[in-house]
Amino acid sequence: MEAIQEHTGLVYPLNRTNVDTDQIIPKQFLKRIERSGFGQFLFYHWRFDDDGNQRADFGLNNPKYENATILLAGENFGCGSSREHAPWALLDYGFRVIIAPSFADIFYNNALKNGIIPIQMDQEQLDKWMEQAEHSTLTLTVDLENQTVKNTEQQAVHFDIPAYHKEKLLNGWDEIALTLQHEDKIEEYENV
């Protein structure tokens, strides 16, 4: 996993609640046995019509969001299936940060394992950013060490993230290697 300390990027506002992982990456793309190459299928049926043409009414197809790396979304982002293909697709497309009022538990974990920062933000603040990103453009800077999100006017908003997850993201640690440091305890458990 690639370490991430600070990230500045253009915001794409996806003003929908309960965005499920079936929408993030539809099932027909889950048959591959690799971890890579899923970005092209992100939000596939929202981005493309049945003939594979871009849908003009879906925001992500708007050229102004072309290089977006920060995703804003509504409540319960990533609900449904446990498919890790969802964060793989987001990451491969270019998203490094997702900001939402709440996340589904499995998705939240899956994002963390892939070096995506899931930031929980209160609805009021989110609405302000959402509006700005929709009506003009918005660039935000996420400082993970200090747990802040700043806009270009340098107004910083604090966010919470469990210390354990923060440390892993900052260092890009391989969790399995960390766990294997406790292998003696696992063995001990097995032998009781």
Place this chain on the structure above:
Amino acid sequence: MVQPKTIIEKIWEKHVVHEEEGKPDLLYIDLHLVHEVTSPQAFEGLRMNNRKVRRPDLTYATMDHNVPTKNRDVIKDQVSQKQMETLKKNCEENGITLADMNNPNQGIVHVIGPELGLTQPGKTIVCGDSHTSTHGAFGALAFGIGTSEVEHVLATQSLWQDRPKTLNVHVEGGLGTGVTAKDLILAIIAKYGVRFGTGHVIEFTGEAIRNLSMEGRMTVCNMSIEAGARAGLISPDEKTVDYLKGKKHVPEGEAFTELAEQWRELATDEGAVYDKTLTIDADEVEPQVTWGTNPGMGVPVSGRTPGLDEVEDVEGVERALEYMGLEEKQPISSIGIDHVFIGSCTNSRLSDLKKAAAIVQGKQVNENVRAIVVPGSFSTKLQAEKEGLDTIFKQAGFEWREAGCSMCLAMNDDIVPPGGRCASTSNRNFEGRQGNGARTHLVSPEMAAAAAIEGQFVDVRQFAGVLN
């Protein structure tokens, strides 16, 4: 006096391998179920880092998501074929038991676990599939994980987990005739929404839960994830013990007696405290039908779609109605369907099939409807055939298929076409779930069977004469 505990706390405490201030607990995993879709990248990760599967003996694999449900000799989809071959190779290399497509133990991973007795009270069970919560019906702590976590469990037989909050969903009273476990869980999610369980493990308690069969309990726990819960479970009782007795992976004789005693002790203690409690009256639950694009968008069959002037999330409801091709305030009874799917890890067990068969016996599937039955496992299929259920379904005009996930998520050829409308016994009505542009209405097996006959939604209690 010893502090009374919930079953959730009891299981948790027995499985902590390592704990440290400010960190999640390292939890031991007793059973890891594996399928073809979420595991290839995990095995690849092990290979790249020169790691081994720590406990192949606690790992069990099957093929379910991709498998064809007819003509298994020829798999047309080369990509699916490769994914299944990859699982086979990974299992062989790592000494993991695999129930492949032609194995008598094959089936949907959440159907075969209990059937084989792999699922047992008190176990921690994980699988790279969100519906792993199903196994909670036996008083196991069972939850879905992503592929990185699958790799982690393969390598270490453990997982870092934050201690969950506990939520008691207490269901009083009794379900009426023709009202099922599926209607109960759909009604709960319709009432409290698709995220009331987030961060919690739900324990379902109360008279109505005690009175459910083990299969009904599996249906309820299966859909805990649709409420956002990390897991859902039910304290074991004599039904749990009776169900597991004699199952392939359950010990016999004295060992069983001892084990059963341990299982009984797992049940939540009188007076144990939960972080939150919700109370439901089962007597008020009617047969349910979802109208929208998440499992919380449901109403009783006697109801109608919501009005835009009645809801908070106007945009969300508007989009859902548009996708579903429905009007606001449209009666459920006016919705015609063209597909019926009886199957999935929610409702494909023998009792589900029996109840649906009782509805369709001697009747004919409506001429506008294509209806399929997909048993949850090879063994369920055999048993159903022994009891003549296949004949009943086929004579009524249903297709009778091989076991797999099938039209629940349409990864194989079982797809609802764009604009098609399906009465489905599965668990998710998300946009495109059963096929791009397909519209899904979640219902019980009985309601799906009645809809197949009528070509539209009807209150299954009209068929009450054949219900019992």
